[in-house]
Amino acid sequence: MGAKRKKRSKGSDSDDDDERDPPPPKQQAGASASSDSNSTKQKSNKKEILPSTIKNKEKRSEIHAKIKRQKKLEKRKKLKERQVAEKRALELGEEPPEKKVPCTIENTREFDETVCKPDDEELFAGNDADEFSQILNQQMTPKILITTCRFNSTRGPAFISELLSVIPNAHYFKRGTYDLKKIVEYAKKKDFTSMIVVHTNRREPDALLIIGLPDGPTAHFKLSKLVLRKDIKNHGNPTGHKPELVLNNFTTRLGHRVGRLIQSLFPQEPEFKGRRVVTFHNQRDFIFFRHHRYIFETKEIKKTDTKGKKDEQATNEKVPDYKTIARLQECGPRFTMKLISLQHGTFDSKSGEYEWVHKAEMDTSRRRFFL
Template sequence: MVTTSRDPSVRLRLFAKELCLLLPGARRMNRGHAELGALVAACRGAGVTDLVLLSETRGRPDGLCLCHLPHGPTAHFTLSGAVLRQEVGGLGGAPLAAPHLLLLRLDSALGRRVGTILKHLFPVPRPDTRRVVTFANEDDVILVRNHVYRRRGRKVELEEVGPRFQLRPYLIRLGTLDQGDAADVEWRWHPYTATAHKRHLLAAPTPAP
C-alpha cells in the first residue's frame, strides 16, 4: 500500500501513482486525515504486506518510509532526484509484471540488510519477464532505475521507463511505523561523528593493493 503525507501536492500524488507501477500489486490510498496508527491497523486488517509512506517539502518528494507488516522492520530513507515517467521519456506504458532485481554494491552487512528490506517489496519474477529494477549503491546513495528490454536478433535494446529517484537510508527500527520511538533502533545514521566522511556504509571496503 502506497500513501502520502497529509494534503499532498499534485507532484507527490503523481509520484505515488507511479511508484505503484514500479511495485507489482501495489495500490495507492488517499491519506486524508488518518493517523499513523489507523493507517497501520487498516493495512493489517486488509492483509497488506508493506506500507510505503511518501513525504515532501514544498512540493518536492524528499522522504520514503517503508514498513513491513505485520511486525516490521521499518526503514526510513531520504528521497531525492524524483523524475516522473513522462519526464524520463521512455515507453508510454511500462509492464506491470514482477521485475528481475539488480542489487549492486550493497555488499556490507548494512548494505545486505537494506537490500533485503527493499527486495521483499517484489514477488519472485517469471523467467521471461522483460523488466529490470536496479538498486545501485553509489557513495551510500541508492540509485533506483526501472528498465524494460527487448531482444532483436542478437541485440538487446534497453529502455528506461521510470520513475527514477535516489534513496539514502538513515534509520531502521525493528517495529512498525505506528510504534514510533517505542520501537528499538536497529541502525541509525550518525553523520556528525569524526569518521563519518571516511566511511562507506553500504559497500564493503575495498582491500588495499
C-alpha cells in the same frame, strides 16, 4: 747554468699560470648554457599558464578547450598503444600486459568488520528466521499498501501512480486525517505485508517510509533527484508483467538487511516475457533506482572474405555475420534514496528502538560506507 735554470723557472711559472687560469672560451660556453636554461624556464613558465588566471573570458575558454583537446588526444594515443601491445602479445602467445586498476573512493574504502562473506554461517542462519523469510521463500505473496503524508503535493500523486505501475499487487489508500499507527493496524488486519508512505515537502516528494508488516522493521529513506516518466526522453510504457529485481553492492550486514527489506516488496517469480527490470544500485550509500525494458536484437554485419590467391577478376565474396545486441529503454521513474534510520518493529517515533541511525558525526571520512 743559472740563466738556464731561471728560464726554466720562468717557463714553469708561465706553465703553472696557464694551467691555473681557465680558458676564456669555456666561460663563454657556461654563460651561454645558463642563458639557454633561463630561456627554457621562461618558455615553460609561459606554457604553464592556467586558464583560471586569464581574465578575458573568450581567451580563457579557448585555452581551456585547447588543453582539453590535448588531454583527449593523449588518452586516445595511450589506448591505441595498449591495444597494439595486447594484440602483439596474443599473436606471440604471450600474456597480455596487466590492466591498470584506477584508485577510486569505493575500492579504497575503510575496512569494515560487518562486510558479509560467502562462508558466513550466522548470516544464512539468520535469513531463515528474519521477518522477510516467508515472502522470500515464496510462502506468502507480497501485498503493498501505499499512502501519503497528511499534506499532499502536486507531484505526489503522479509519483504514487508510477510506483503502482512498478510494484505488483500494490494498492493506494488516501491518508486523510488518520494517524499513521491506525493505518498500520488497518493494514495488519487486511493482510498487507508492507507499507510505503510518501512524504512531501514544498510540493515535492522528499522522503520514503518503508514499513514491514506485521513485525517491522521500519526504514526511513531520504528521497532526491526525482524524475517522473513524462520527463524522461524516449521513455517506454511498462507492461503488467512481474519484473526482475536486481540488487547491487549491498555488502555489509546493514546493507544485507536493507536489501532484503526492498526485496520483500516484489514477488519472487519474475515473468521474463515482460522484459522488465527494476534495479536498486548502491553506490557510496546512495541507492539509485532505475526501471527498464530490454530487448535482444540480431544485427547483420557484412564481412569481406579475401582469399590468399586472388582471381583474375579480383572479386571478394561478402559473408554475412550476425551479432546479438541488447537494447534498453527506460520506463521511469528515476530517483535516489539514502538511508536515514532503521527501526525495530513498526513505526513508533517516541518509544521505538533503532537498529541504526545516521548522524552527522559519521560523515568525517569520505571513504567510510555503511551499506
